[in-house]
Amino acid sequence: MADDDTPEEEPKKKSKLPLIIGLVLALVGGGGGFFAVYSGMLFGAESHEKEAEIEHLEKLPDIAFVEVDPLTVSLLDDGRDRFLRFRAQLETPGRYEADVEKLLPRITDVLNSYLRAVELDDLKNASALVRLRGQMLRRVQLVVGEGRVNDLLIMEFVLN
Numbered sequence: 001m002a003d004d005d006t007p008e009e010e011p012k013k014k015s016k017l018p019l020i021i022g023l024v025l026a027l028v029g030g031g032g033g034f035f036a037v038y039s040g041m042l043f044g045a046e047s048h049e050k051e052a053e054i055e056h057l058e059k060l061p062d063i064a065f066v067e068v069d070p071l072t073v074s075l076l077d078d079g080r081d082r083f084l085r086f087r088a089q090l091e092t093p094g095r096y097e098a099d100v101e102k103l104l105p106r107i108t109d110v111l112n113s114y115l116r117a118v119e120l121d122d123l124k125n126a127s128a129l130v131r132l133r134g135q136m137l138r139r140v141q142l143v144v145g146e147g148r149v150n151d152l153l154i155m156e157f158v159l160n
Contacts (some may be wrong), residue, residue, distance in 0.1 A: 062094035063150070066101055070156070072114045075123075084123070086115060087156035090140065096148040103144050110139045123159055137143050 036042040070087040090107070092100045100107075114136060122128055137152040 009090055013066075025068050064092055064094045064097040065089045065153070066092055066097060066104070068104065068111065071108070071112055071115065073112065075120050075159075076118075077120050082120065083160045084115060084159040085156060085160070086111070086154075088136075089153045089155055090149050091153060092149050092152040093147070097145075100148060102142055107140055111136055114139055129154065129157060 031103065033042075066089065068090060069086045073084045073086065075082045075084055088099055090112070118132065123132075125131075133152055133154055137149070138147050140152060
């Protein structure tokens with residue numbers, strides 16, 4: 001039998017000092033890394049964003065927007081009157097702005113004539129606005145000349 005007076009060996013307790021040192025170093029390193037990135041010392045994110053923004057602003061093209069007078073066009077829908085309210089702007093190179101403004105009455109006439117000829121069923125189609133926009137832009141470009149109008153922006157298109 002075993003002698004009861006023999007003391008049992010207690011396992012040695014490991015020191016918690018390495019764990020505490022590792023935790024403190026991790027916190028200091030994480031905080032220092034955050035500060036370096038946030039202040040821009042590391043990666044310089046803010047300076048690159050500002051440079052890109054300034055570069056982008058300097059490269060904007062010289063364009064102007066010419067507002068077309070609002071149009072109200074009457075349409076027939078099975079014997080009852082319906083109305084289309086339409087408002088647009090023309091995107092034009094800055095050097096042609098005066099030329100396009102000079103031709104606005106002719107542009108309004110062309111758009112008014114085209115919109116009156118459009119069938120109401122064509123307007124109800126989901127892709128109608130894209131198709132109409134392309135048709136109207138082409139007609140406007142024929143009136144003012146090639147290269148003087150880049151785009152037709154539809155500001156209001158309401159069918160009552």
